[in-house]
Amino acid sequence: MKKLFMLIILAVILFSCKKDPVVLTGDLLIEVRYEGAGESQAEVWLYESWDKFDRYEYYDKDMSNENGEVLFENLDPGWYVIEAEKEKSSLFILWAADSIEVVEGRQTNKMLILEPAGR
Numbered sequence: 001m002k003k004l005f006m007l008i009i010l011a012v013i014l015f016s017c018k019k020d021p022v023v024l025t026g027d028l029l030i031e032v033r034y035e036g037a038g039e040s041q042a043e044v045w046l047y048e049s050w051d052k053f054d055r056y057e058y059y060d061k062d063m064s065n066e067n068g069e070v071l072f073e074n075l076d077p078g079w080y081v082i083e084a085e086k087e088k089s090s091l092f093i094l095w096a097a098d099s100i101e102v103v104e105g106r107q108t109n110k111m112l113i114l115e116p117a118g119r
Helices: 002-016 050-054
Strands: 026-034 043-047 060-063 069-075 078-089 092-102 107-113
Touching: 026 043, 026 078, 026 092, 043 050, 043 069, 050 078, 060 069, 078 107, 092 107
Parallel strands: 026 107
Antiparallel strands: 026 069, 043 060, 043 078, 078 092
């Protein structure tokens, strides 16, 4: 009887514990291109909204690799704004910005086509 009572109490304790919900994240692969080729060493910023983009409050920042790619991993699902910039010379800057939705459990891919910035 004592064993049965202990088993019931143990079962109640085990089943009453709440599990934290598993938050699925997504990845975002950005490819930065100019004139058909990947642009290495371009600065790429990730913003959580257009408001934060307007205020220059970026969430993350990285440089593109030799293929013009940047991978942001484990992002919360939702919409993000991405911006890329590369200085080709002291008078020639390439730039692009766009928005993209990150979906849980998947890698989202986005190509940013750089154009000369009108600064």
